[in-house]
Amino acid sequence: xxxxxxxxxxxxxxxxxxxxxxxKHDAEGVLEILPEFEQGLQDIEGFSHLFVIWTFHKAEGFAxxxxxxxxxxxxxxxxxxxxxxxxxIGLTVVQLIRREGSSLHVRGVDMxxxxxxxxxxxxxxxxxxxxxxxxxxxxxxxRKLK
Amino acid sequence: xxxxxxxxxxxxxxxxxxxxxxxKHDAEGVLEILPEFEQGLQDIEGFSHLFVIWTFHKAEGFAxxxxxxxxxxxxxxxxxxxxxxxxxIGLTVVQLIRREGSSLHVRGVDMxxxxxxxxxxxxxxxxxxxxxxxxxxxxxxxRKLK
Numbered sequence: 001x002x003x004x005x006x007x008x009x010x011x012x013x014x015x016x017x018x019x020x021x022x023x024k025h026d027a028e029g030v031l032e033i034l035p036e037f038e039q040g041l042q043d044i045e046g047f048s049h050l051f052v053i054w055t056f057h058k059a060e061g062f063a064x065x066x067x068x069x070x071x072x073x074x075x076x077x078x079x080x081x082x083x084x085x086x087x088x089i090g091l092t093v094v095q096l097i098r099r100e101g102s103s104l105h106v107r108g109v110d111m112x113x114x115x116x117x118x119x120x121x122x123x124x125x126x127x128x129x130x131x132x133x134x135x136x137x138x139x140x141x142x143r144k145l146k
Numbered sequence: 147x148x149x150x151x152x153x154x155x156x157x158x159x160x161x162x163x164x165x166x167x168x169x170k171h172d173a174e175g176v177l178e179i180l181p182e183f184e185q186g187l188q189d190i191e192g193f194s195h196l197f198v199i200w201t202f203h204k205a206e207g208f209a210x211x212x213x214x215x216x217x218x219x220x221x222x223x224x225x226x227x228x229x230x231x232x233x234x235i236g237l238t239v240v241q242l243i244r245r246e247g248s249s250l251h252v253r254g255v256d257m258x259x260x261x262x263x264x265x266x267x268x269x270x271x272x273x274x275x276x277x278x279x280x281x282x283x284x285x286x287x288x289r290k291l292k
Binding site: 001002004033037039040041042043044045046047048049051053064065074075076077078079080081085086087089091093118119120121122123124125126127128129131132133134135136137138139 | 148187188191192193223224226227232237266268269270277278279280283285
């Protein structure tokens with residue numbers, strides 16, 4: 001695994017990244033792709049949304065159970081977005097604002113400044129919201145509303 | 147990067163996997179998580195859909211430009227789902243049918259039998275379909291309809 005580029009983000013520390021119920025991810029940033037991979041961006045500007053796959057480069061080690069910021073109960077790491085994963089891979093959906101050469105200006109970054117990018121893929125279709133079940137997350141939100 | 151488990155899939159060759167415009171991905175399969183990571187699945191059964199991050203273990207090398215099965219024109223690798231990527235990472239959204247211990251029975255597999263799994267994350271929200279633009283893919287579909 002090698003970085004294909006790096007994230008320019010307004011967040012230099014994890015404490016600055018909005019977390020928890022109702023957190024808005026509308027921060028703008030830039031995906032700076034390395035010049036040797038620029039050709040791989042051809043025609044990407046036609047897509048409104050992208051998947052960005054990246055590494056939690058500041059996270060060390062992993063925990064199979066952990067308490068997320070959204071709940072006071074512990075859940076399995078694969079049922080959360082915790083950075084402390086067996087493979088420290090992050091996934092973010094961003095909105096593509098514009099492309100300038102090898103720079104993709106995007107909205108919705110929740111990564112730290114300097115985050116290594118492993119891959120970018122077009123976002124092609126959605127699961128309708130009414131078909132989604134969100135397990136412990138919905139339960140935690142319900143408990144907070146009470 | 148280490149596998150956290152492997153995919154049990156009905157597909158033993160890439161030629162069997164539905165591709166192109168209108169391809170249906172409703173094949174059932176099993177995500178068999180290694181026993182040492184089973185604890186990380188706690189509470190995952192409450193989610194209807196999951197992101198699966200995996201490796202294209204049969205793909206060798208990469209090409210920055212390639213012609214996808216859906217079009218007769220070449221596009222950049224980051225604007226396609228080609229397996230020949232700088233980092234051979236695949237991403238699939240599956241529907242979780244049920245969990246049996248360390249086995250997740252899912253619908254929507256498009257991976258080969260034996261595919262190594264790197265990570266699983268809960269699918270939490272969707273971009274509304276009406277906000278999605280799908281660039282060259284929509285154009286290719288339009289050309290085919292003419």
